[in-house]
Amino acid sequence: MRNLKSKHNKWEDHYSRQAKKEQFPARSVYKLKEIQQKYKIIKKGDRVLDLGCFPGSWLLYAADLTGEKGKIVGIDLKPLSKSVLLKLPANTKTYVCDVLSIDEKDQKIIKAVGKDFNIVMSDMAPDTTGNKNVDAARSFNLCRAALSIAEDLLVDGGSFVCKIFQGEDFKEFIDLIELNFNKYKIFKPQSSKKSSKEIYVVGFEKK
Numbered sequence: 001m002r003n004l005k006s007k008h009n010k011w012e013d014h015y016s017r018q019a020k021k022e023q024f025p026a027r028s029v030y031k032l033k034e035i036q037q038k039y040k041i042i043k044k045g046d047r048v049l050d051l052g053c054f055p056g057s058w059l060l061y062a063a064d065l066t067g068e069k070g071k072i073v074g075i076d077l078k079p080l081s082k083s084v085l086l087k088l089p090a091n092t093k094t095y096v097c098d099v100l101s102i103d104e105k106d107q108k109i110i111k112a113v114g115k116d117f118n119i120v121m122s123d124m125a126p127d128t129t130g131n132k133n134v135d136a137a138r139s140f141n142l143c144r145a146a147l148s149i150a151e152d153l154l155v156d157g158g159s160f161v162c163k164i165f166q167g168e169d170f171k172e173f174i175d176l177i178e179l180n181f182n183k184y185k186i187f188k189p190q191s192s193k194k195s196s197k198e199i200y201v202v203g204f205e206k207k
């Protein structure tokens with residue numbers, strides 16, 4: 001038991017320490033880095049929509065990859081800290097809104113910023129309850145909302161990255177992905193806790 005605990009802490013320390021060292025606000029950045037290393041989804045000049053962008057690690061990393069000719073839009077329930085906003089380049093815009101209830105005003109703002117995104121990515125996670133079925137159902141709800149946004153705002157041929165907590169709706173989500181994308185992969189990054197039900201679905205070539 002003691003061994004298991006110290007192993008787990010060591011794992012946490014590694015990614016947290018690395019994030020601190022590289023000045024990312026969260027170690028979740030390494031999950032996107034692994035996805036990028038494997039599938040090369042983000043390219044220079046791309047337009048990227050990041051759903052669930054707080055505290056901003058994915059935004060910082062994506063902004064670096066797309067460069068000054070790219071465009072990044074982030075959405076979250078929570079506003080980013082001033083220190084993170086200061087680090088983001090001018091071609092990044094962030095909005096505080098709930099993807100489960102995007103009203104007409106929010107829609108207009110997002111569309112005005114750009115609707116032809118090359119990549120829509122969602123690292124959204126619900127507040128967890130400890131009940132795996134409830135958490136997975138809430139995650140599925142967020143994934144459906146993210147996919148519906150991707151359907152509207154992704155260019156044909158664009159890519160979609162989405163975190164989901166595996167549960168009984170997982171197969172239904174994959175069916176929806178198959179309907180909307182020519183190819184897809186399911187990926188568990190090494191930086192994602194083995195004990196976590198989270199997994200990433202990457203859709204390629206939006207139909």
Ligand SMILES: C[S@@+](CC[C@H](N)C(=O)[O-])C[C@H]1O[C@@H](n2cnc3c(N)ncnc32)[C@H](O)[C@@H]1O
Nearest residue numbers: 052054055056057058076077098099123124125
């Ligand atoms: C794991 S964090 C994302 C971390 C981020 N990718 C990063 O690297 O900094 C998940 C985020 O999803 C957001 N979220 C959850 N439900 C949401 C919703 N309905 N609308 C918008 N954002 C939501 C949460 O507020 C939280 O900040």
